[in-house]
Amino acid sequence: MKDSIYDGGASTTMDKSDTDxxxxxxxxxxxxxxxxxxxxxxxxxxxxxxxxxxxxSQAITQATTKSLDGALKVALLTIRGGSQESSQIxxxxxxxxSGATGGALGAVSLPIxxxxxxxxxxxxxxxxxxxxxxxxxxxxxxxxxxxVFALSGRTSTxxxxxxxxxxxxxxxxxxxxxxxHFIAEGGIVKESSPALVRLIALIASRFGLVVSQKVAxxxxxxxxxxxxxxxxxxFMDHFQSVARGHFTVRRLERKYGKDIVAExxxxxxxxFGASAKSRA
Numbered sequence: 504m505k506d507s508i509y510d511g512g513a514s515t516t517m518d519k520s521d522t523d524x525x526x527x528x529x530x531x532x533x534x535x536x537x538x539x540x541x542x543x544x545x546x547x548x549x550x551x552x553x554x555x556x557x558x559x560s561q562a563i564t565q566a567t568t569k570s571l572d573g574a575l576k577v578a579l580l581t582i583r584g585g586s587q588e589s590s591q592i593x594x595x596x597x598x599x600x601s602g603a604t605g606g607a608l609g610a611v612s613l614p615i616x617x618x619x620x621x622x623x624x625x626x627x628x629x630x631x632x633x634x635x636x637x638x639x640x641x642x643x644x645x646x647x648x649x650x651v652f653a654l655s656g657r658t659s660t661x662x663x664x665x666x667x668x669x670x671x672x673x674x675x676x677x678x679x680x681x682x683x684h685f686i687a688e689g690g691i692v693k694e695s696s697p698a699l700v701r702l703i704a705l706i707a708s709r710f711g712l713v714v715s716q717k718v719a720x721x722x723x724x725x726x727x728x729x730x731x732x733x734x735x736x737x738f739m740d741h742f743q744s745v746a747r748g749h750f751t752v753r754r755l756e757r758k759y760g761k762d763i764v765a766e767x768x769x770x771x772x773x774x775f776g777a778s779a780k781s782r783a
Contacts (some may be wrong), residue, residue: 528748570621635750656709
């Protein structure tokens, strides 16, 4: 079955299965807040999760940058040597174990726990990208996996025009393209290369928002090891969902063209908005 998508008066058909996949992607990519999901699990109001312990901001910034540096090394190794198949369930199990340790030790474990969790999450993102048809030997495709960490960073106070999926992705496009060009032209590129440093800085500014939500939840006294494991499970699930949405959009762009997909995405987004208003 086909769904009609219109672009400048010309009709292009999109398979119903692809339209349904895009609809699911829009739902995830335009509402990627982690806070409410965590609040539901630990039974703590969202407002309380926004209160971070004193001095947490600097620790989060440092841990976030360190984590993304480690993730970048994994991405570069993937470009150079290929990526091995691995299990999404295994990734969840590993990140849960990491979260249990972090929950038991509290915020002091962040500089150690977060880099481990981030690398495990990236491995899962790489697998999702491959399953959606990405060639991870292509530097642009592999570096686009790092984009997921930025696409997941959204708060309820963000301006939708500036924080929507395509807006955030557009803000990273030049940095990703520049870094990919240097890797393609020069082969092995040091992680300290200016192009890669700039890319990490841009991603870290948004990834830190999600990490702050995680740290705030783990700072709640009743959380402990069990809560830390649950939070890390949600942390992983959050990024897997956003990755699936992101690479679904990219797959459809390769199939139908970017303009067609962008128009269909906007139409579906408007439908969701209208539906939300009718329920209000």
